[in-house]
Every structure is written in C-alpha cells, then in structure tokens.
Amino acid sequence: MTTLENVDLMTAIITPFDDNDQINYDALERLTNHLLETGSRGFVIGGTTGETPTLSMMKRSNFTLALPKSLTVGYQ
Numbered sequence: 146m147t148t149l150e151n152v153d154l155m156t157a158i159i160t161p162f163d164d165n166d167q168i169n170y171d172a173l174e175r176l177t178n179h180l181l182e183t184g185s186r187g188f189v190i191g192g193t194t195g196e197t198p199t200l201s202m203m204k205r206s207n208f209t210l211a212l213p214k215s216l217t218v219g220y221q
Contacts, residue, residue, distance in 0.1 A: 155187040156180050160196050160208055168208055174215035181216065188212065 158180070161172035177188065190212055191197040191205060200208070 153186040154184050155189055156185045157189045158212075160190075160200065162196075168204060168211070170211055170215065173208075173211060177212065177215045 158176065161169040161176060163169040163172075180188070190209060197205065
C-alpha cells in the first residue's frame with residue numbers, strides 16, 4: 146500500500162529567470178537543493194509550468210544540462 150510516508154515525489158520545476166530574461170542558474174541551484182531537502186526525489190523539466198514553449202532551443206538545452214550540475218544535496 147502506498148502511503149504519504151513511502152511515496153516518491155517528483156516536482157514539475159519552474160525555470161528561474163533573472164531581470165534580463167536569462168536563466169538564473171544560481172536560483173536554480175537554490176531551488177533544486179531546497180526541493181531535494183524537503184522531499185522531492187526527482188524533477189520534471191520542460192513540463193507543465195508554462196514557460197517552456199517560450200524558451201529558445203539553446204535555453205532549453207542549457208537548462209537541461211545545468212539542472213544536474215546544480216544538485217549539491219546527494220543525487221549526483
């Protein structure tokens with residue numbers, strides 16, 4: 146039986162932007178580590194949070210490559 150104690154949580158993560166509409170990699174690192182520390186066990190990127198269709202292919206690629214590098218709480 147699945148309970149709240151043993152279910153894995155995957156978070157549909159937002160893409161953080163700075164004031165110049167560039168991906169904010171420092172904010173991404175803080176966010177991913179906060180989510181891992183509070184129970185997330187994985188991330189859905191480019192999902193349903195809304196901003197993905199507005200990103201260029203280069204930004205999507207850079208974000209996808211940067212996310213694993215931003216994890217400092219285990220899970221490397």
